[in-house]
Amino acid sequence: MADGRQTMYRKVAADLRQAIADGAYGSGGRLPAEGELATRYGVSRGTVRQALAVLRADGLVTSRRGTRRVVLGTARVQSFGELLSFTRWARSIGEEPGGRVVEIIRSPADEVEREQLRLEPDAEVYRVLRVRTLSGVPVMVERTVYPEHIGALVEALDPHAVSHTVPLQEQGVLFTDAHHTIDLALADADDARLLGCLVGDPLLRERRRTTDPAGSPVEWSQDRYLPGTVAFTVHNSTAVTSLSRRTGI
Amino acid sequence: MADGRQTMYRKVAADLRQAIADGAYGSGGRLPAEGELATRYGVSRGTVRQALAVLRADGLVTSRRGTRRVVLGTARVQSFGELLSFTRWARSIGEEPGGRVVEIIRSPADEVEREQLRLEPDAEVYRVLRVRTLSGVPVMVERTVYPEHIGALVEALDPHAVSHTVPLQEQGVLFTDAHHTIDLALADADDARLLGCLVGDPLLRERRRTTDPAGSPVEWSQDRYLPGTVAFTVHNSTAVTSLSRRTGI
């Protein structure tokens, strides 16, 4: 739960999500009308609509004028936190996550890094190279670049700490928005050594720029997964479009 | 333009999007207050909030309590239509799309297809194998499965038709929701022959299930891209989570 604040619409959304997961309306079944739900939960229709917008964005229900909402699927949707943190994701699927910092370097930011992290010309950054494991098996190499003030916190962590994002969040570093680019990369010498594959082997690559509530970039990361260990799933609709296709690189 | 209906909040959203793209507020700059915008556009604050929710979902602005919204980026965001249709996407980036149907087969649906398209046990499907090109160069192999009533429409199209989704939409087949899974696949004999690569070469794979406004599946597709031709980009936030990570297959 990335955000546990209890508000009416969150409670309604959580309850409906549970009901859908339990199959109370069936796959392809119809939800009760907004007005129905409003009286049932003792809230206004606006609040119900707010809750339903959440489920809509998650791809759990459709919605169109004139007819009741239809259940699209009962798939469990991950929270923002589980997506951002390898550790939380691994635990959510019942795996034992691990990690080891291979290298931390502090040095002046290059042009791309300054652009991505929106830094001043003379700013320094921390570059962290890390291998991540599931049940002890290496599955991903993570190269993260942090602005100086956050990198300093990361450097102070235990190199064998399972998670970085969790302690960072405990120290007040908030992650709220992330922009991901997913494509394919070929293993370099570091990847091959850390993942136990060959140089040139294909890897699924996710590049990510994460920002805090104020819109300041807090990390710029490049993760490379061994094939078969993960797939990325996205839901989008005419109502909510957050996915797009780009030309390579 | 996936949806050209003119409503107040759409107009406001479009105008703000343009202003942001023009750099009127700068990257990292602050938007005017909701109340400000409301009086400026002559609408209520609720309508402004609706417009801003759109921009928020697209990752253009942040939003948090207590302070004005901040511009996150000025990146052009693709419409749902450009994402769904290879043709529209190609044109939007100034490339010349092409396509050729290699094979259309009609036969009983197997178990996976019945599950994905939510079909009856004895239902038949159309399987379309197609190669897609950019400026004449093959970049993607598309394997789409359609339920019978839609497949019949596809079969009637010109095998060299550049787009299938456009004529389908003209004939009243609506695409509103899509669920995507992105991972890596290895080229089989068909892929190698059509894309001009070797069997076993890595390809970026996107599997997609698209549904209509009523929630009925209209296509189940598997696209395989040559590396370097496309990357998928996603924005998500604590407010809107539509991306997730899955275990491989």
Next chain:
DNA sequence: TTGTTCGAGTTGTACAGCCAACCCTGGCTA
């Protein structure tokens, strides 16, 4: 049988208002 019309039901859009939670700054205090 087929097509049309009608109307009840439902969601979409928009308005207005209220208060809480939160950010930030400037002034005050120790």
Next chain:
DNA sequence: TAGCCAGGGTTGGCTGTACAACTCGAACAA
């Protein structure tokens, strides 16, 4: 100097209302 605090500004959450746009089945007509 450093820290605290008050207050104005801003967004989040919620309510209530009204009407428009749309779906879908039932009744009806050809």
